[in-house]
């Protein structure tokens with residue numbers, strides 16, 4: 603099964619595709635302002651109470667052309683940014699790294715969700731170059747697994763209170779986690 607997944611991801615890369623569960627063209631609830639939301643297909647975190655189990659299968663979803671998605675964002679002056687959601691975008695890092703790097707070249711504000719902690723990503727980014735590319739392009743990271751016992755209804759942009767809204771640029775520069783309050 604692992605071999606099939608790796609092979610499919612390699613084909614996606616060769617064809618400049620990204621595997622998504624879906625896209626929200628205009629959302630006001632996935633970060634500040636009107637945002638385009640890309641839901642990554644594939645997640646291994648297996649959080650109890652996950653709100654989006656259809657996104658777990660790495661062979662599911664649909665393939666989109668990365669450059670077309672980038673162009674559509676740049677062509678829409680109403681958008682204040684993009685949000686990578688999931689699934690887990692960091693489990694499809696080559697494709698999301700490409701998206702992040704090329705959107706950032708045009709000054710697009712980028713948020714991303716992940717089931718990994720910020721510390722884990724930073725500790726391992728030198729072994730996983732596409733994680734490094736993602737972290738060097740993303741503005742804000744909402745990190746950590748969803749923990750059902752820590753779910754609170756009034757949390758903005760987060761599902762459970764262990765998750766943090768992290769200013770990635772400041773955190774990397776200061777070598778410590780700097781969060782943003784909402």
Ligand code: SF4
Pocket residue numbers: 645646647648649652653654655657688689690716717747748
């Ligand atoms: S990281 Fe997100 S998509 Fe993955 S299992 Fe956890 S809640 Fe579900």
